[in-house]
Amino acid sequence: MSKAVVGRITPMFEQYLRIKGENPDSLLFFRMGDFYELFFEDAEIAARELQIALTCRNPNQETPVPMCGVPHHAVENYLGQLLEKGYRVAICDQVEDPRQAKGLVKREVTRVLTPGTLVEDASLSAKTHNYLAALLFDSGKGLGALAWIDVSTGEWSGFEAKSEPALWQWLVKIGAREVLLPGGVKPPHQFADLKGLITPVPELFFDHRAGRDRLLSAQGVAGLDALDLHDKPFLTRACGALLAYLVQTQRQEMRHLGQFRPLNMGRYMILDELTERNLEIFRTLDGRNGRGVLRTVIDRTMTPMGGRYLEHRLRHPWREAVPIERTQAAVAFLVVRHETREALAALLRDVHDLERLSTRISMGRASPRDLAALRQSLAVLPRMAGLLRAAVDETGDAPEAVVKILDGWDDLSDLHAVLTAALVDSPPLAITDGGLFRTGFRPELDELLELAEHGESRMQELLESERRSLNLPRLKLGFNRVFGYYFELSRTAGQESPAHFIRRQTLANAERFVTDALKELEDKILHAAERRRDLEHRLFLELRQEMAQARPRFMDAAARLARLDYWQALAETAVRHEWTRPELHKDLRLRIRAGRHPVVEAVQGQANFIPNDLFMDEGARLLLITGPNMAGKSTVLRQAAIIAILAQIGSYVPAAEAQIGLVDRIFSRVGASDNLALGQSTFMVEMMETARILRQATRKSLVILDEIGRGTGTYDGMALARAVVEELARRAGGGIRTLFATHYHELTSLEGHIEGLRNLNIAVKEYKGDIVFLRRLVPGPSDKSYGIEVAKLAGVPQNVVQRAKELLTDLERCRDGVQRPAHSRQETLPGLVPATDAERAPQIASHPVLAALQALKPDSLTPMQALQRIYEWKDSLENDT
Structure with missing residues (x-):
């Protein structure tokens, strides 16, 4: 964009082009009077994305300038739309009073809005965190870190790791809206879909010394040891990169941030992003939220703080x-006290959202209505404390967590009194609209209000008063644009005017005067x-600054309210759905x-859901579950993992009785998916996920696996599935809890040969050639797959179903070495012709694969080595044939 484009440049455009040049990667919202205007390419983009009219400035010139604009009082809604679409926006405000400006009004960018730096409610989801993240990894040192911050609440954390994929996996898990990377760094190819979230920043942002200084200043501490850094x-x-970026975009120091706390992995159950996705904790498998996800079922929180605390707990269940x-006891306290x-x-x-309100107040961005919302929220605190104290006194032995909430409770009544005395009941949206304060708040303001309304x-x-004191009943009051207000007497009466009258004008039949009192009152009125x-x-x-000084008190109240909201939400869920309080143990029982x-029960209705029993302990650590598709195997797997998660967030669980051996990590490999853009087939994704489970699971973990090996050939898949089963049964000095x-x-023949393995199946009943899914988990193996029957239920044409039954009979006979009937439609099935005993014996006895298998020591192999060996044997057999 050059000056030539504008033609004869004006001072205003000179100013605009200079500021736009300083913010080339942002849409510039340029304040002009009551509107924010956009010009040139910015205007074309905004008009298209916001569906507003695109006009032009200087339309009569040879090169008119594209222009569009939005009212300043409605700008937040438009900003939210642009940020949601990935744009950055620079807000350029008038920073001096136009009435006092000499020439062009001074303007400058007061903040840059990006998806990860939002604090306005209109652009945020109330019950979800909005994270800005910074990631770096040094492959030479084999170490890196991920830090993230919710600017709207001031909460931040992070951790170091020796694995770069671990950092990116956690980034996906927290759902960051924006990610800072050193300039030139790109995400690993398996995370290429995150490219749209990346914001490159200068290497200097990640400088250690500068980062340390920023941290110490922002946190107000003398050394990094106070922050465990x-x-x-x-x-x-x-x-340090996060702080540098925030100062650059927000144009102020970040004084509202809470204390930085590194993430302590040892305190929480680890749920990686794949497990969260497969269990549909926050979103369904197709990416939707709302109906069909766990959070929706249990989220009966009433406040944004409570909703975000629930989100945090679901992402980080306790391990201890x-x-x-303590949480269970608090929930139980409310379960039995319906009225409370x-x-x-x-x-x-x-x-209202005390955390985000307090942040906007601290950052100087709170509106009058924000303070009114704060006032309404503070009014609740004394009543809530009274309610809880009455319940505690009635109980006599209240849970420790409830007592602790009341200990040191701050009603904030002093601040509520200030806000009540200051603000009118319904203040305007903007500060400049006037009419903010109550009569009596400030005498000097009352006088101005009186003058403005009753001048x-x-x-x-x-x-x-002058008529009475001077005995001049014919004294008049007048006004004109030249002299303003004046007193008027007739020409005769004006010849002997009072001493304090100052003559301003003489007319043919009248004299006009002013007085000091009249001029003073006129000045006040005008x-x-x-x-x-x-x-x-x-x-x-001044009022906003007074509230900003109380941020620590607001945040303390917000934390207490969040936990109360969390407890009541879990209690309400438990009562509505008839859940029970689980028992926790340190052993491996489940x-x-x-x-x-x-979730399934919420969709289908409690009456339509068939409950199931599940028992795991030292003698049954690996449960092998068989049964046809659609019978409910995946549901059983998922519900076991979900019950463990609910138990470890302190919730009641959907069961008649539950004993949970504490879980340190849940791994879930459920369903088929691929990543074709990265050249990863369904089977490759399946194997990558399986590899991660086998490498990272511990004795305290819970693993749920569904249909391992189905993405490749039958024999390959079966061999892999068995190898995985054997490895899980061997690992961690006695096996890992696995469904x-x-x-x-x-594989069901492994029961009795592998210690701790038990067969279960989803019961199915055959009736007149059809099958009925009983949805009941029972001991023992399933007798067959019922795949053809499921195909029939799905509506596959009858002739296809019948032909499949014939082929299945042939396949089963070939497998068992039974002679095929002469009337069979196909004489042989390729690759499945049974060999005679005489033909088979010499091949088996002399084949080198058998010798290699006999010499193999399985315990010395890793899963990937076993897989490679299987491929080698398969190639050898195929070459021999």
Whole structure:
């Protein structure tokens, strides 16, 4: 964009082009009066994306300038749309009073909005965190770090790792809206779909010394040891990059941030992004949220803080029994107190987002209505404390967590009183609109309000006062644009005017005068509206600053309310769905009686869901589950994992009885998916996920696997499935708790040969050639797959079904070495012609594969080595044939 494009450049365009040149990668919203205007390419983009009219400036010139604009009071809605589509927006405001400006009004960018730096409610999801992340990895040192921050709440954390994929996997898990990377760095190819979230920043942003200084300043501490960062240089650098970027975009120091706390992996159950996706905790497998996800079923929180705390707990269930049991006790306290729970929920409905309100106040971006929302929220606190204290006193032995919430409870009544005395009931949206404060808040403001609204009557009062004191009943009050207000006497009466009258004009039949009192009152009246707006603006800034000083108190109250909201939501869910309180243990048992899948049950209805029992302990660590498609194997697998998660967030669970041996990590390999853009087939993705499970699972983990090996040939798949089963049964000094669903019935013969393996199946009943799914998990193996019967139910044409039955009979006979009937439609099935015993014996006895198998020591092989060996044997057999 050059000056030549504009033609004869004006001072305003000179200013615009200079500021746009400083922000080339952002759409520039340029404040002009009551509108934000966009020009040139920015205008064309905004008009297209926002569906607003594209006009032009200087239309009569040879090269008119494209232009569009939005009202300043409605700008937030438009900004949200642009940010959602991935654009950056620079807000250029007038930074001096136009009435006092000499020439062009001074303007400058006051902040740059990006998807990861939002603080306005209109652009944020109330119950979801909005993370900005910074990631770096040094392959030479084999170390890196990921840090993330929710600017709208001030919460931030991070960790270091020796694996770059681990950092990117966690980035996917937290759902960051924007990711800072050193310039020139690109995400690994398997995370290429995150490219749209990447914001490259200068290498200097990740400098260790600069990052340390920024951290110490922002946190107000003397050393990194206070933040547990003294031995985490890469995490320090990532945090420093976040702070540098925030100062660059927000144009102010980040003083509202909470204390940085590195993520302690040892405290929480680890749920990787694949497990969250496969279990549909936050989104369905096709990416939707709402109906069909676990969070929706249990989210009965009333406040944004409570909703975000629920999200945090679902992403990070506890691993230790103590915090879980404390939460269980608090939930149980509310489960049995129906009236207290309902009253608590009703009070919480009136609480606004204290965390984000406090952030906007601290950053100087709170509107009058934000302070009104704060006032409404603070009004709830004394009543809530009274409600809880009454329930505690009635109980006599209240849970520790509830007592702790009340200990040190701050009603914030002093701040509520200030806001109540200051603001009107329904303040305007903008500070400049006026009418913010109540009568009586400030005497000088009351006088200006009186003048602005009743100026004429004050003039009449002064006139009447002069008439009475001077005995001049014919004294008049007038006004013109030249002299303003004046007193008027007849020419005769004006010859002997009072001493304090100052002659301003002589007419043919009248004299006009002013007095000091009249000039003073006139000045007050003519400037009352302007002075009122200025005074209200100053008073509002003072009030907002007073509230900003109380941020620690607001955040403490928000944390307490979030937990109360979380407890009541879990209690309400437990009561509505008839859930039970689980028992926690340190051993490996997992006993669930009449367990249900909460999401499936919510969709189908409780009456239509068949509960199931599931028992795992030292003697049954690996459960091999068989049964046809659609029978419910995946549901059983998922519900076991979900019940474990619910138990470890302190919730009741959908079961008649549950005993949960604490889980350190859940792995889920359920369903088929691919990544064709990266050249990864369904089978490759399956094997990559399986490899991660086999390498990372521990004795305390819970693994759920569905149909391992089905993405390749039958014998390859079966061999892989068995190898995985054997490895899981061998690992961690006695096996890893595993639910393994499969169609390979041959694997059921492993019971009795592999310690800790038990067969289960989903019961099916055949009736008059059809099958009925009983949805019941029972001991023992399934007798067959029922695939043809499922195909029939799905509507496959009858002739195809019948032909499939004939072929199945042939295949089973070939497998068993039975002579085929002469009337068979096909004499042989390629590759499955049975050999005679005489033909088979010499080949088996002399084949080198058998010798290699006999010499093999399985315990010395890794899973990938076993897989490679299988491929070698397969190639050898195919070459021999």
